[in-house]
Amino acid sequence: MKSAQEDEYLAFVAARAKALYRSAYVLAAGDAHLAEDLVQETLSRVYVHWKRVVRADNPAAYAQTVLVRTFLSLRRRRSSTERPTGTLPDNAATGPDTALRLTLLDALGQLPPRDRAVLLLRYWEDRSIEETAQMLRMTSSAVRSQSTRALGRARALLGDSLSDLIPH
Template identity: 85%
Template sequence: MKSAQEDAYLEFVTARAKALYRSAYALAAGDTHLAEDLVQETLSRVYVHWGRVAGANSPAAYAQTVLVRTFLSLRRRRSSGERPVGNMPDSPESGPDAALRLTLLEALGQLPPRDRAVLLLRYWEGHSIEETAQMLRLSSSAVRSQGTRALGRLRALLGDSLSDLVPQ
């Protein structure tokens, strides 16, 4: 890679790595190790195609698409359904926001990967239905219906537990 392209790539990584990690963390339902792996894989795939990506309208959107597709691909390939229990937080969190976040992440972890991806792209990242459809290679109507069903599943999982956590 040429020096100017390397500099542009490093600048991109510096600007977008935290946002990619936050998205990966939500997709991974709070699994920090999986989130770090997803970001690393995403950035390596973006690096390989940086010459083409840098000229695109939005390298950030490209990276987000790669992140979601990497996550979905990993979930399909995973041969073991083993999940760790008793997560130890990296740093102590306090306040009602932390309890709400942990409850939401736990509920998201119980949803199928594609449902998590739709909810993340639509409501966490704020992408339009059309952008989400393009990233997931679905039709707009499929994104709408899958989003509605995913929200319904999330509400069923959460029940009334959120009302205790949301400050009034």
């Protein structure tokens, strides 16, 4: 890569790495190591195709699409049979919504990968149905039905426990 292109890429990474990590963390159901691997793989793929990425209308959306597709591809491989343990790190996050976040991440972690990806893009990333469909290579109607089913599965997993965690 030329120096100007390298500078553009480095500026892009500095601006988007944290947002990519947050999305990857949700996709990985709270597995920080898998999230880091996903971001690293995404950024390396974006680097390889950087000339095409900068010509795209929205490089951030391009990287987000690569992230989601990388996650789904990884989950389809047989070698991805590792599962996170039920133990939490020694230094748990603190804040008013910690219990709520952990409960939601746990429920998302129990959903199938495609359901998790649809919920992440539609509700965490606030993407439109059309954007989500394009990113996941699905039809708009498939995204709508998948979203409905995924939300139903998440609600079934959460049961009444979520209402106890939401401040009134």
